[in-house]
Amino acid sequence: MRLELGTFPVTRLAFGSRTGWSGGQLTVDPARLARLVLEDSRIRDVRVDLVEPGEDARIIHVRDVIEPRVKVMGPGHAYPGICGHPPDSVGEGVTFRFSGLGVLVASEVLPHIRRAVSAATDSLIDMSGPGAVTVYSTLRYVVLTLVTQPDLELAEWNDGLRLAGHRVADDLASSLRSLEPPERRIFSLAPPQAPLPRVVHVHTLNASMVPDIGTGVYGFTPHALAMLLHPNEILDGAIAGDMVVGYPGKCTWLHVNNPVLTALYARHGQDIEWVGSIIARTRWGALREKQLSAYQTVKLAQMLHAQGALVTWNHGGNDLIEVMLTIQGLEKAGIKTAFLTIESDIKVVKLSRELAETGSDEPPLLFSVPEADAIVSTGTLAPGEVLPRVSRVIGGDSLVFDQERPDARTPAAGVLDLEALSGAYSPIFGHFDNYGLGRQSYYDY
Amino acid sequence: MLRVGHYINQFFAGIGGEQSANLTPQGRDGPVGPGRALHLLLKDTGAVVSTLICGDSFFNERAAEARTAVRAWMEEIRPDLVIAGPAFAAGRYGVACAEVCRQAAELDIAAVTGMHPENPGLLVHKQAYVVPTGDSAADLARALNVMLPLGQKLASRVPVGPAAVEGYLPRGVRRPGARGEIGAERAIAMLVAKLTAQPFQTEIPVEKYEAVPPAPPIADLRHATIAVVTTGAVVPRGNPDHLKRCSETRWAQYTLAGRDRLSSDEFECVHGGFFNLMASENPNLVLPLDVLRDLQREGKIGNLLDTYFTTTGNDQRLIDCKRNGAEIAAAVQSAGVDGVLLVAT
Incomplete structure (x- = not known):
């Protein structure tokens, strides 16, 4: 499987009457995008904003970020299996993309959905200042602030928002078709000249216990046993998030920009042979299911003759049980593992020394096995200070920090002391670095 | 001039081996035994002003007296720095050295010891600065x-760097800090090192679990008062105390009085950690009042406390878990309860 990615870096955004990219500037026609979005009767209103890094701005009610990608050659559609895109296997041919750009869908959670799904939290992105701690503060955005019909059921709400976001992303990416990309790169898992250690990426992904939502693989969200993906499928958008769950590791932009894939490709043919990514779903309901999923994942790795496994996960909480059972099984099968993880049990919202420092009172991992002897920690991205007042707010005007008190609203433009307002869960979009984009970590003292 | 106090056992003081292990604590002016090497290392920056010697058996068998003697010695000498041992692989000596470090910490005196990574002394005072050593005095x-x-x-109050940089054993304290490469690259580099038998160091050492000793069994359930505690966040409909679906810091108590089972009306x-629709439709699945009432009627349990206790066992900080547990235990105890049915979710 051979995929050529053509990249168009975006360094400026502007409104104009003709959508198109030229010399780093992306011109966006807001009326055209609004018309496109409003073709879906589930969307009552849309506002289009452009936001740049470094602005004194805060984006709120972030539901997902999508990097526009388009297939210009080869089978299937970028982001397959969702929004009416066919489920044909992708990862072959030529795909064009914008770098440094996201279509950001912002929409306030409907009250009945907030009641039903606790993970449908409010989130925010600060584009400058002490809150600009994640990769999402470094992107340029076409923000769609959407108002939906108020009575949409969960699945319809998710689908409506997602369709709006992907329609706009498709429209922007389609404008690239006839252009020559400034950067081209070929991705393939060509067999190495001489034998190298065979490495599999065990790419565990949370599956939601709430039906119809969560991270999907070709749009398929339910719990399922392990499957094998070629990394090029992931680069073509085979893993995509929903518009409901606020958890950092499900963002659609993140999965096509996953630094683990980049790092593995950089090593392939140099000191390892990468044999693919096993997708194993996590957060099963019963221990037997957790065990079965782990054991089948291990078996698949053995059948691939893997000698090493790089294990990642994208969630928190009890998902770690099946992740650790998988690591244990791999090691017992003689497959050496390294595990890339957030410090899952550190609930740091503001980086005061007292809260950031952990000891034997607060172990960094909720659950572990003795076989997990090679772990890389991506630490915490909590800001060190309160978030200051901002002059521009996009996506709404107020935030709910406690799902049980939806009437307690905080004005979004003001000073936000996240520790006081939000307790143990950060509302900063992408506040966990599940895939190691940054250098932050923890040290033993 | 750095004033150093040195703690050693009877063996390193040259007094004797096991036959002298009951030696009572005694101070000596200046360096003794390995303290002489320490004194030389200090050159003109300081001096070993006093040495406290104690028998290993004395320290372990008469711990309170030993602690008092250590404290009195430190208060008298007022050292800027206490060096204990090193104890190498000697278990009782290691325990004594760790205890000396604890006493120093309580008096805000800098202290360092050294021991083999498997010395049981490491378990005594986890916060101690312990330099790893070989298993014998050859090191x-x-x-x-x-x-x-x-x-x-430590004595100069300069911030001390990470354990791996400064050469001490991890003290169970973790602090944020940046590393040379991004996480994804470090992960694949660590895997390649492991695959090619090169050295690597995990960034999260996996800790053993704390064992909780179980309470003694109830002799006769038929006369026991039982309470129900659940981390399953079963609350009166409407959630009057706004118990959070995750990351809760509190617990709550509600009444079961006059009810035979929990109805979904009430x-x-x-x-928020599991798909809770079934539990909301039938709360007895999480808080089995229906079955407990049956057992009560059948005389299999004596009495059921009219109050139940709950919190949300989902993404709770351990510090909150521990406090909630202690507070619920105290409430249950003061209600005269003999046993608790703890329903986890």
Whole structure:
């Protein structure tokens, strides 16, 4: 499987009457995008904003970020299996993309959905200042602030928002078709000249216990046993998030920009042979299911003759049980593992020394096995200070920090002391670095 | 001038081996035994002003007296730095050295010891600065050469760097800090090192679990008062105390009086860590009042406390878990309860 990615870096955004990219500037026609979005009767209103890094701005009610990608050659559609895109296997041919750009869908959670799904939290992105701690503060955005019909059921709400976001992303990416990309790169898992250690990426992904939502693989969200993906499928958008769950590791932009894939490709043919990514779903309901999923994942790795496994996960909480059972099984099968993880049990919202420092009172991992002897920690991205007042707010005007008190609203433009307002869960979009984009970590003292 | 106090056992003081292990604590002016090497290392920056010697058996069998003697010695000498041992693989000596470090910490005096990574003394005072050593005195010179600079740094109140950088054993404290490469690249580099038998160091050492000793069994359930505690966040419908679906810091108590079972008209489940629809439709699945009432009627349990206790066992900080547990235990105890049915979710 051979995929050529053509990249168009975006360094400026502007409104104009003709959508198109030229010399780093992306011109966006807001009326055209609004018309496109409003073709879906589930969307009552849309506002289009452009936001740049470094602005004194805060984006709120972030539901997902999508990097526009388009297939210009080869089978299937970028982001397959969702929004009416066919489920044909992708990862072959030529795909064009914008770098440094996201279509950001912002929409306030409907009250009945907030009641039903606790993970449908409010989130925010600060584009400058002490809150600009994640990769999402470094992107340029076409923000769609959407108002939906108020009575949409969960699945319809998710689908409506997602369709709006992907329609706009498709429209922007389609404008690239006839252009020559400034950067081209070929991705393939060509067999190495001489034998190298065979490495599999065990790419565990949370599956939601709430039906119809969560991270999907070709749009398929339910719990399922392990499957094998070629990394090029992931680069073509085979893993995509929903518009409901606020958890950092499900963002659609993140999965096509996953630094683990980049790092593995950089090593392939140099000191390892990468044999693919096993997708194993996590957060099963019963221990037997957790065990079965782990054991089948291990078996698949053995059948691939893997000698090493790089294990990642994208969630928190009890998902770690099946992740650790998988690591244990791999090691017992003689497959050496390294595990890339957030410090899952550190609930740091503001980086005061007292809260950031952990000891034997607060172990960094909720659950572990003795076989997990090679772990890389991506630490915490909590800001060190309160978030200051901002002059521009996009996506709404107020935030709910406690799902049980939806009437307690905080004005979004003001000073936000996240520790006081939000307790143990950060509302900063992408506040966990599940895939190691940054250098932050923890040290033993 | 750095004033150093040195703690050693009877063996290293040259007094004797096991036959002298009951030696009572005694101070000597200046360096003794390995303290002489320490004294030389200090050159003109300081001096070993006093040495406290104690028998290993005495320290372990008459711990309170030993602690008092250590404290009195430190209060009298007022050292800027205490060096204990190193104890190498000697278990009782290691326990004594760790205890000396604890006493120093309580008096806000910098302290360093050295021991083999498997010395049981490591379990005594986890916060102690312990330089890893070999299992015998053959490693003395090398160990002192690491212990003293670390101690000097601690005594001068200069911030001490990570364990791996400064050469001490992890103290169960983790602090944020940046590393040279991004996480994804470090992960694949660590895997390649492991695959090619090169050295690597995990960034999260996996800790053993704390064992909780179980309470003694109830002799006769038929006369026991039982309470129900659940981390399943079963609350009166409407969630009057706004118990959070995750990351809760509190617990709550509600009444079961006059009820035979929990109805979904009156109760609901607000736990956000699992798909809780079934539990909200039938809260007895999480808080089995229906079955407990049957057992009560059949005389299999004596009495059921009219109050139940709940919190949300989902993404709770351990510090909150521990406090909630202690507070619920105290409430249950003061209600005269003999046993608790703890329903986890």
